Amino acid sequence: MIVARELTKTYGTRTAVDGISFTVEPGHVTGFLGPNGAGKSTTMRMVLGPDRPTSGSVTVNGRRYADSPAPLREVGALLEARAVHPGRTARTHLRWLAASNALPASRVDAVLGLVGLEGVADQRVGRFSLGMGQRLGIAVALLGDPGVVVLDEPVNGLDPEGIRWVRTLARQLAAEGRTVFVSSHLMAEMALTADHLVVIGRGRVLADCPTSEFLARHAASHVRVRSPRAAELAALLRRSGPDVTVDGDSGELRVRGLDAAGVGDLAGAHGLILHELTLVQSSLEDAFMTLTADSVEYGAAPAGAAR
């Protein structure tokens, strides 16, 4: 379990992470979502220790990562796929990591097999493709068979097959009871992988809820309806309930707050002819963009006002 409390990181006058709090529970894949520059990597680096929080705290299994007696057994992390000396082979990279935490040497071969790098284990990492580097990073994360797995943008540079592999792996790790914390800037990918979402923008938490709830709340849908008597229908719809909103013109209406059946029933009851009745589901990407765009506006306004 990862618990962040009022976690803040400032670089000079720039605030990268602004007092965020969240909990990552075991047994789930928690997606950490935000546009580039939102503070995801900074947050993950504070979880793992190379960067220290300016204020606030973050604990893994109840203690600071740095206080863990054998960190690789407790937390496995993919922070940067390229955090490897290009002149070292994949095997020696894993060997020194295993040695540092007194892990059995057999783990090196085990994780090489797990990520499918056995064939290139003795090649220099500098020759690896982006996808191979990413697989090596995941091998590093799993080396200590840890209960907590932190993956920063694991699907970057992977082909579709690799992306699916990471998704399956993350879900499998969670099913084994591990805490899995995965960051991404790809909403669609996260919707498929994560059970729970922590969404950040401009260093603040914008949403922290189950994925299904996030989708229900933010992936807005509306009913598109076309009718030769659109104006009449619009008036009827507006009167039908307090939550119903209607906009659009020239015979095409966008109805929110009432499902397609409701619109159809209402039109039928009043003898209005419909030419189209369609449920339009906005994409997850749209929902994500809307949410994070708000955070950008939110962040920009005070700066302008200060001038």
Place this chain on the structure above:
Amino acid sequence: MTAAVATRAVAPARSPGFGAVLRAEWIKFWSVRSTTWSVAMLFVLGAGLTVLVCASSAEWLASSEADESPASFVTWGLMIAQVTAVVLGTLVATAEYGTGMIRATLAAVPRRGAVLAAKAVVLTGTLLVAGTVTAFVGYLGGNAFLSAEGIGLSLDDEGVLRALFGSGLYLAGLGLLSMAAGLLIRHTAAALSTVLGLVFVVGNMAFVLPGAWGEWIAKVLPGNAGSVVATPVHFNPSLLEPWAGFALFAAEVAVLLAVAAMAFRRRDA
């Protein structure tokens, strides 16, 4: 879900001690080509040039025209080979930052003091052994030519053993100095130029400074203070006494290392 949580047995966290960190740094150190290259160059330059210079100067040294002591020549190559110790020491620190590996290192071992100590032990141990072995081989090879001219030095002669072991000591100290600079500067080219500039350029230029003040500055610069111990009789008679010079050099290294350690513990990686 709850059942799945329960099935995962948490591995007993056996705390890996300093030995584990040391092993990790040892594997890291020897698994990049730059280490093998640097150590090989140290040996080739240190021993090879000593032999070469002794071979070519033996006749002159034995003649009446000689105004230098043959004892200044038996560790001659180490003057050049010290560059490799600077390279090795710098890379131990900067290679981690250049590749982003420092994050992997600190994720595996968050105890930064232990990381630093392990790096220092691996580097110092290697340079101590490589420097001393190189000095002995260079002495044995070079001295053979001196002996042929009747001016050979025996190991019992004053300063010879001290210089051979001193070569290892000086290179180890120089490596540590470079590592400290690397930790502070974090950039290979910048750290290398700084240390090489300080030891070779500034160290030699300082002798042209005027007056007693200038002479004093030249004496205390790390390369000048530390290298006296590595030669039975130094070319430059105005430098500090061997062990006094080395003690000063060691203190300078210790201070810079302490500053670097403090920065390493405080700064984000």
